Amino acid sequence: MVDIASRVYNHKWKIDPIVRSLIDTDFYKLLMCQSIFRNKPDTNVKFSLINRTKAIRLAELIDEGELREQLDYARSLKLTRGESTWLRGNTFYGKRQMFRSDFMEWFEGYQLPPYTLEKRDGQYELTFEGPWHEVMLWEIPALAILMELRGRAVLNRMGRFELQVLYARAMTKVWEKIEALRELDDLRIADFGTRRRHSFLWQDWCVQAMLEGLGDISEGGAFTGTSNCLIAMRRDIEAVGTNAHELPMVYAALAESDAELAQAPYKVLADWHEEHEGNLRIILPDTYGTKGFLEHAPDWLAGWTGIRIDSGDPATGAEVAIEWWKARGEDPREKLVIFSDGLTVDKIRELHAQFAGRVKVSFGWGTLLTNDFRGLVPNDALAPFSLVCKAVEANGHPTVKLSDNPEKAMGPEAEIARYKRVFDVGQQQAMKVLV
Amino acid sequence: MVDIASRVYNHKWKIDPIVRSLIDTDFYKLLMCQSIFRNKPDTNVKFSLINRTKAIRLAELIDEGELREQLDYARSLKLTRGESTWLRGNTFYGKRQMFRSDFMEWFEGYQLPPYTLEKRDGQYELTFEGPWHEVMLWEIPALAILMELRGRAVLNRMGRFELQVLYARAMTKVWEKIEALRELDDLRIADFGTRRRHSFLWQDWCVQAMLEGLGDISEGGAFTGTSNCLIAMRRDIEAVGTNAHELPMVYAALAESDAELAQAPYKVLADWHEEHEGNLRIILPDTYGTKGFLEHAPDWLAGWTGIRIDSGDPATGAEVAIEWWKARGEDPREKLVIFSDGLTVDKIRELHAQFAGRVKVSFGWGTLLTNDFRGLVPNDALAPFSLVCKAVEANGHPTVKLSDNPEKAMGPEAEIARYKRVFDVGQQQAMKVLV
Structure with missing residues (x-):
């Protein structure tokens, strides 16, 4: 059993990669990636980090050098032989060979594509552009890296037993x-x-x-x-x-x-x-x-x-x-x-x-x-917040999401209005977005 | 940092000694031992385990074989070179050479003497007889072994994450x-x-x-x-x-x-x-x-x-x-x-x-x-209780303790009365003995 507090304590003096594997991601990203690889291989998209909790000023909490270090490390990852074997040989929902050979061959040569990182208004503007099936795999590692670096910034100030x-x-x-x-x-x-x-x-x-x-x-x-x-x-x-x-x-x-x-x-x-x-x-x-x-x-x-x-x-x-x-x-x-x-x-x-x-x-x-660390440190500095990484453009056109909560809507205003009309969305009830 | 839950989990399938060192004991036992070694070397005493919390039936909770195994292991211990060096060379309360050479030479050859173990009324009768300075060092390891075996009996039934x-x-x-x-x-x-x-x-x-x-x-x-x-x-x-x-x-x-x-x-x-x-x-x-x-x-x-x-x-x-x-x-x-x-x-x-x-x-x-595990498991089965290990006889005479709480008094009734008279002990306020 891993002693998490010790490991976190050790983070203080050496680089410890946050994402260590290309399959340290959600299963549905791989399913969707395969679907896109087959059905929309020529689509160019732009993914962007969006912090819906503006009060958390990530660019002030997280060192840019450390962030780049982690993103660069993620870019160095390739599918290992064991991971490939597992994806090819495992049964998912009772079905073998969920991932087709052509997809697996592509994935075995895959690395995360370049990113663009800038600071603006105390936030990071982190974007990924390129073929949809290539950039879409950034979503989960990018979020996990940002969430964990923000946590580490708080944990770094704590003593060993305090951490435990x-x-x-x-x-x-x-x-x-x-x-x-x-x-x-x-x-x-x-x-x-x-x-x-x-x-x-x-x-x-x-x-x-x-x-x-x-x-x-x-x-x-x-x-x-x-x-x-x-x-x-x-x-x-x-x-x-x-x-x-x-x-x-x-x-x-x-x-x-x-x-x-x-x-x-x-x-x-x-x-x-x-x-x-x-x-x-x-x-x-x-x-x-x-x-x-x-x-x-x-x-x-x-x-x-x-x-x-x-x-x-x-x-x-x-x-x-x-x-x-x-x-x-x-x-x-x-x-x-x-x-x-x-x-x-x-x-x-x-x-x-x-x-x-x-x-x-x-x-x-x-x-x-x-990530329920609510109430465990002063100022609730480890409470989760609403960070997402979304496709914001496809072949140069902005994307729109409405959802059933207007607080979660995203996209240019005129496009949101058009989508609401086309999809006949009437009055929606606003609900607080916690995470 | 040791992962205690893992270690405890591992206890389930191998013997894990509870007391692993002769100096895993209270400092004052060694100070008193030295004093007795000098001032009362020919005194024979009998130490006995006394469970003041009768409701905890130790002989039903703790396997006799396991208890003997732990006591026998403790008897196999000898002072290590590092321990001896520390006792001889360390400063205690600002003073060097707190332990004299003659005492240290004796202690370096020392092993815990034999014990007598019987079951009666759901309790263990565990006694140690011999020269005072030899048997008195049993007190702490005997108590620590009994307390920990009683805890292990409860922990053994728990799952790995439940333990953690x-x-x-x-x-x-x-x-x-x-x-x-x-x-x-x-x-x-x-x-x-x-x-x-x-x-x-x-x-x-x-x-x-x-x-x-x-x-x-x-x-x-x-x-x-x-x-x-x-x-x-x-x-x-x-x-x-x-x-x-x-x-x-x-x-x-x-x-x-x-x-x-x-x-x-x-x-x-x-x-x-x-x-x-x-x-x-x-x-x-x-x-x-x-x-x-x-x-x-x-x-x-x-x-x-x-x-x-x-x-x-x-x-x-x-x-x-x-x-x-x-x-x-x-x-x-x-x-x-x-x-x-x-x-x-x-x-x-x-x-x-x-x-x-x-x-x-x-x-x-x-x-x-x-040992504050009160309220953490069903039936409070890990709550501490009042277990002591006391000198009950010296050169054939029973010992007596009165203390400032009649609930803690020990010794034969007639002797208690005699001591109360000799020491002019008046009315005492009874206080509940928790531990």
Whole structure:
């Protein structure tokens, strides 16, 4: 068992890479990468870091030299033989050879492309431009590096035992959550916490604690796996995840007319439908408003395995999905609803109580599993915050995301207005974005 | 930094000795051993384990084979060259060569003598008989072994992460105490927690946490050292302690008349006076009642450096000592009062507030520093309890201890009555014995 406090203490005098593997990333990034590699190989995109918590002035907290050092180190990484073997040979959602040979051959030669880094208004402007399937793999390591460097800046000022006690307190918090979750019958929950984790070692600890505390799904437990491929490989558990907003965002930006724009989110899923089945057929409906998306969805989408609710009021989103399935002649009890937005134990308990039995419920637990250091240091300097890394342009066109929460909307104002019109998005309820 | 939870986890499948060194004992045991070696080399004594917490049925919790294994391992220990060098060469309370050559030569050849072990009424009857200076060194390892085996019986049933979280919670408890103590100006506090510690590694952790959290006395901090020689040696801090009840108890048992009995406690200190000065001249007045002891004390005792309050109401004991010093023409502000009985943070805060400035105050913190696992497991199965190992006979005569708390009295009833008469012990206030 790794002594995290000691390792962090040692960070003080030597460089310790934050990201040490190309598969220290979310499983769905690799799935999407493969899909893009096949379907949109010539698309140029720009990814950009966006700190939605402006009060946290990252450029004042994190040394630029250290940041470059970490980003440069990540660029030096190549897929190892063991990692390649695992990706090629492992079973994902019961299916072998999830990753095709042409994709794996490309990935085996891959390195993260160059980045552009500038400081502006106390924030870092960190961008990545190039072929979509090349730059999109920066998202998770870039976020993980920024989150961890910000944490280290605080930890560096702490004594050895103070550090150990900090981790003791954080462990206790995680364990108390696990003890609370253990009370819920037929719970299904996975780790989705890579991007905004406190650190790799900490995420690894949290995953193992979940595994021991809740039990593995394969042995009748509640823990269904982790989105992190490296941890899944090392701990011999399921790698989980399906697809994200970047697919409809880029497809939409590439649309050449309003009519094409309106169809873009369905085109994404048509491509996905062709490639995947079962647990990978999970609808992410909120990019341009869940309600309109479902109303205008083709019938074949109702046959998909489930839906992921990632913004807006989650209970409302799930009720909308249930009504939609019923209207399309599907039995909601056969459908999977995955909640993955800003989950706390109370929220999980509440959603579980409301939906268990009515649909198959599952939770993708992110930041508040792997980075809940709230209340543990003065000024709450380790509390998680809302950092994202998004595709902001595709072939020169700006991307837009609306989601079911106007606080999460992004893109140029005029484009947001156009998307709202095209996707018939009415009044939306604003909700505070915690992480 | 040792990962305690991992180590404990590993205990499950291999033998892991609880006591690994002859100097994993209290410093004052070695000081007393030397004194006995010189002054009472021909005294035969019997030491016996006494579990004052009858509800904890040790013989049902601890496997006899495991207990014998640990005791036998302790018997195999000999002083190592490094330990001998440290005892011979180190400075204790500013003085070199605290241990004389003849004593060190004897100690270098020493091994713990045989023991007798039987089960009765759910308890272990563990006794050690022989020359006083030989058997008296069993006290601390015997207690540490019993305490730790009882803990292991509980820990053995726990999972790996459950264990780590247990220690995380215990660390947090210790650290919160340290944070509270940090608020007290001019605090002086030492670790006295060897005998009833949770484990060696845990005591070592607590000592280091105190060192970091309170600062070393040599650098202006509040932490004055540890009673544990092995930890003092390894962590390069002060070994502290002076003398204990066993000296007056055995001296008293050897007395051949009531008049000699009445003088026995002073004879102990006369022998000690000859050998030691400064911080080692600390009166332990409560063996047969503090009040009578001080009233009848010779004047030279008032010149000693201080007093240790180890039973009864500590504030009352300290007030009695202050009045006594005043009556003997001494300035209490120049005197040291060491509190060492059942200390909690609240009690330390209270005593500090009442006595700081009026005397030099110091604390010897034992069980509730190194074994406060209260409330951390079901049925409080790791809560500390009141286990002691005492001289019960000397040259065939039973020993008696009264102390300032009738709950702590020990010895045959008729002898207790005789001692109460000889030492003029009036009404005593009973206080619950926690540890």
